[in-house]
Amino acid sequence: MNPSERFPISLGDAMYSLRAIRRVKLDPIPDADLRDILDAARQAPNGGNAQPWHFLVIQDEQLRWQFGELYREAWWAKRADQGIHGPGDIDPANKTTMSAMKLSDEIAAAPAIILVCAIAQGAGAMGSVIPSVQNMLLAARALGIGGTITTLHAVVDERVKELFGIPEEAQIVYAVPLGYPQGNFGPVQRKPLAEIASVDRWGNSIG
Ligand SMILES: Cc1cc2nc3c(=O)[nH]c(=O)nc-3n(C[C@H](O)[C@H](O)[C@H](O)COP(=O)(O)O)c2cc1C
Secondary structure, eight states: OOHHHHSOSOHHHHHHTOOOOOOBOSOOOOHHHHHHHHHHHTTSOOGGGOOOEEEEEEOOHHHHHHHHHHHHHHHHHHHHHTTOOSGGGSOTTOHHHHHHHHHHHHGGGSSEEEEEEESSSSHHHHHHHHHHHHHHHHHHHHTTOEEOOBOOOHHHHHHHHHHHTOOTTOEEEEEEEEEOBSSOOOOOOOOOHHHHOBSSSTTOBOO
16 A cells, blocks of 8 residues: 555645544445555554554444444443433533534444454553554545544443453453544634643743
8 A cells, every 4th residue: 555645635634624523424434445544543653562452343234233322321321420411411502512422322323433442451552552543533534534532431341342252351442433424524623732832841831
């Protein structure tokens, strides 16, 4: 694969338009694209080059729906941990949470869901798989495919592992639904640099 031919948009354009895409079309993602997205993921930096990752792509429709049930349960379990017990507790003005709630009902409709796993327990292995997900999303973006990072909850972990034959010693770090966006890629809203970066001493604003 020639990466610059395969991923033809500039890195800058990819980074600056990589917003979370939660609503996707039903169109399947070609196998070659999925392969190349995963190939980009495995280029990522990782501790000691141990590459303690495993990417499990869920494509089978029945499995996606089975996973979707567990994902919804996990999403609401995370909300319950924050004292949110139903849609009535969610501020409709909170667009991110509203959109994430919708995803909790619809994740199974994404043509592919990638379970990003660390092959060992512990923060070290988990930290090593995180950069791979950014590569994955940037590569997908370059192919016109959107997605978002999502997490599960301990309450469903064992059942998800059983459903997909994930070994006990592995941990599921993220679930990343992928598909062709129903909306558009676009700029993200982030805090200004002056608020989040310093020079030489914390608080010496970078200006
Ligand atoms: C560690 C992490 C966990 C996330 N978990 C979820 C999630 O469970 N569900 C979801 O819909 N989005 C999730 N997101 C996506 C964020 O909500 C999203 O990146 C953030 O709101 C910024 O959105 P934007 O990139 O569209 O500007 C997660 C992102 C990260 C980095």
